[in-house]
Amino acid sequence: MIEHYAGNFPLWLAPDQVRLLPFGDDQVEYAKEVVSELRKHEVRVSLDTTSDKIGARIRRAETEKVHTILLVGQREQEAGNLAVREHGKGDLGAKPKAEVISNLLERIKTRQG
Amino acid sequence: MESAKHDVQRKTLEERNQMSDLERLRHSCAHVLATAVLRLWPDAKLDIGPPTAEGFYYDFDLEHRFSPEDFEAIEAEMKKVTKENQTFERSTKTREEAKAYYAERGQNFKVERVDDIPEGEEISFYQNGEFVDLCAGPHVMRTGNIKAFKLLRVAAAYYRGNEKNPQLQRIYGTAFKNKTQLNEWLEAQEEARKRDHRKIGREMQLFAFDDDVGPGLPLWLPKGTVLIEELEKLAKETEFEAGYERVRTPHLARENMYKTSGHLPYYAESMFPPMEVKDDDPDKPTDRIYLKAMNCPHHHKIFSAVPRSYRELPLRLAEYGTCYRYERSGELMGLMRVRSMQMNDAHIYCTPEQFADEFRAVNEMYLKYFKIFGFEKYSMRFSTHSPDRLGDKYVDEAELWKQTENMVRDVLVESGVDFEEVPDEAAFYGPKIDVQVYSISGREFTIATNQVDFAVPKRFGLEYKTRENTPEML
Numbered sequence: 001m002i003e004h005y006a007g008n009f010p011l012w013l014a015p016d017q018v019r020l021l022p023f024g025d026d027q028v029e030y031a032k033e034v035v036s037e038l039r040k041h042e043v044r045v046s047l048d049t050t051s052d053k054i055g056a057r058i059r060r061a062e063t064e065k066v067h068t069i070l071l072v073g074q075r076e077q078e079a080g081n082l083a084v085r086e087h088g089k090g091d092l093g094a095k096p097k098a099e100v101i102s103n104l105l106e107r108i109k110t111r112q113g
Numbered sequence: 114m115e116s117a118k119h120d121v122q123r124k125t126l127e128e129r130n131q132m133s134d135l136e137r138l139r140h141s142c143a144h145v146l147a148t149a150v151l152r153l154w155p156d157a158k159l160d161i162g163p164p165t166a167e168g169f170y171y172d173f174d175l176e177h178r179f180s181p182e183d184f185e186a187i188e189a190e191m192k193k194v195t196k197e198n199q200t201f202e203r204s205t206k207t208r209e210e211a212k213a214y215y216a217e218r219g220q221n222f223k224v225e226r227v228d229d230i231p232e233g234e235e236i237s238f239y240q241n242g243e244f245v246d247l248c249a250g251p252h253v254m255r256t257g258n259i260k261a262f263k264l265l266r267v268a269a270a271y272y273r274g275n276e277k278n279p280q281l282q283r284i285y286g287t288a289f290k291n292k293t294q295l296n297e298w299l300e301a302q303e304e305a306r307k308r309d310h311r312k313i314g315r316e317m318q319l320f321a322f323d324d325d326v327g328p329g330l331p332l333w334l335p336k337g338t339v340l341i342e343e344l345e346k347l348a349k350e351t352e353f354e355a356g357y358e359r360v361r362t363p364h365l366a367r368e369n370m371y372k373t374s375g376h377l378p379y380y381a382e383s384m385f386p387p388m389e390v391k392d393d394d395p396d397k398p399t400d401r402i403y404l405k406a407m408n409c410p411h412h413h414k415i416f417s418a419v420p421r422s423y424r425e426l427p428l429r430l431a432e433y434g435t436c437y438r439y440e441r442s443g444e445l446m447g448l449m450r451v452r453s454m455q456m457n458d459a460h461i462y463c464t465p466e467q468f469a470d471e472f473r474a475v476n477e478m479y480l481k482y483f484k485i486f487g488f489e490k491y492s493m494r495f496s497t498h499s500p501d502r503l504g505d506k507y508v509d510e511a512e513l514w515k516q517t518e519n520m521v522r523d524v525l526v527e528s529g530v531d532f533e534e535v536p537d538e539a540a541f542y543g544p545k546i547d548v549q550v551y552s553i554s555g556r557e558f559t560i561a562t563n564q565v566d567f568a569v570p571k572r573f574g575l576e577y578k579t580r581e582n583t584p585e586m587l
Contacts, residue, residue, distance in 0.1 A: 002310035007317055013343050015336035065317060111485050
């Protein structure tokens with residue numbers, strides 16, 4: 001199974017399903033809300049608040065084969081959005097928080113992708 | 114550096130006659146390799162050079178330590194040999210002539226190899242150019258037929274696979290009909306290396322091995338445990354839907370149970386040696402307890418734990434049991450060959466009339482899994498018994514074997530799945546069907562096995578009440 005997926009597991013199976021990357025300190029609270037919302041639904045989610053540049057944090061998440069990265073900048077925070085990056089697919093754009101979360105939960109539940 | 118510890122069995126004449134074109138080509142390429150090595154290192158002592166699943170190898174003994182840096186020079190010399198388009202010519206010698214021939218040339222391994230040839234079989238040599246090799250063949254016609262080859266790696270190998278013998282240097286290589294096939298194979302190898310679960314497992318921190326824990330006993334790190342638990346969850350949901358009931362059984366059992374099941378003695382070499390457990394009461398005999406290598410006997414005991422009626426059939430029991438199997442340390446490989454493993458193991462107890470439906474349902478369940486995992490290609494291998502090994506390799510029930518195999522064959526044909534039938538590969542208690550899937554890199558894995566077991570239930574005295582209230586064997 002590991003070789004079949006070459007370590008790039010589908011969302012439902014991935015050891016690291018989601019990671020939140022807030023751009024700056026101001027976005028940490030907003031990111032934490034998303035984390036606890038997802039945790040409540042048993043999603044394996046982590047939060048990277050290290051001081052590394054956002055590019056470096058994205059690269060790290062990608063080498064660690066995190067399935068979905070959710071980026072929060074000031075713009076996303078103000079609009080109540082999350083910018084989605086998926087492993088192997090790249091930038092998928094910003095969407096409303098509630099839509100992103102319910103999308104993730106639905107995909108995990110139905111084991112799609 | 115790997116180290117080969119097993120002796121290769123000399124091929125019988127019959128096996129040689131069945132050698133494929135590719136094997137002939139590869140075996141011939143091994144001769145070309147030896148020709149080239151002798152040109153570059155005339156002192157080299159030769160052992161043998163058979164074809165393998167991936168290509169061929171040749172074992173040498175010489176002072177110079179081969180390294181991949183030598184490959185370019187050796188390959189260039191091999192190229193010359195193929196350009197020279199030498200014919201492979203067969204000749205024979207008597208045993209004494211053959212031994213004298215090699216003794217004169219100081220080829221001591223070859224002298225001993227002459228004696229591997231059974232009495233009555235011709236002692237043949239093949240010559241290409243200046244190179245003469247003790248060899249039963251077969252070969253391609255000319256060295257020029259070898260159009261695409263590559264040396265792969267060098268490894269240490271004990272003479273005849275015995276650690277007490279001198280260590281030889283084994284050069285592995287491969288050969289193909291043409292360059293395109295060779296390149297395709299090399300690319301697939303590279304892709305497989307990238308996908309190697311041992312590499313990914315280390316990088317992603319999925320599992321680890323520890324010397325103190327022991328070889329073949331994987332430790333599942335948190336991220337790997339996620340994988341296992343997610344897969345179990347999937348199986349649990351799928352099986353629940355299909356009417357399976359979950360059970361749990363201990364990892365140990367008394368010797369007696371495995372004697373009843375027939376795993377002792379048939380399967381003894383794959384089980385860990387038993388633990389001797391003394392009873393508190395000194396008058397009672399010492400217990401011999403085995404680690405379970407399979408869940409089946411425990412499940413049979415669950416079947417017989419309560420009186421069963423036909424109304425309960427089919428009864429489908431499932432468990433993710435941890436099993437322990439003794440594998441020789443040289444055969445352990447990552448997670449592919451281990452000594453402890455989780456088996457998603459289910460047993461279906463049904464009447465002969467219910468068999469076809471149950472078998473179909475199991476196949477449908479596989480398809481469901483394959484769809485989720487994106488396995489597009491799969492096939493089945495139907496392993497049947499061999500009538501002349503009844504009572505030795507297989508339980509002695511000629512009629513039951515025939516009936517069961519016919520029943521399975523009918524279902525396979527009817528269901529339209531792609532399957533091949535392999536005689537003399539069944540389990541000792543019944544035919545089995547292995548499900549093979551093909552991964553993206555073209556590799557083939559056996560992902561599941563269905564076994565039809567008609568003999569063991571009888572040995573366990575498993576029975577149920579029929580409508581007429583008389584017990585019937587399963």
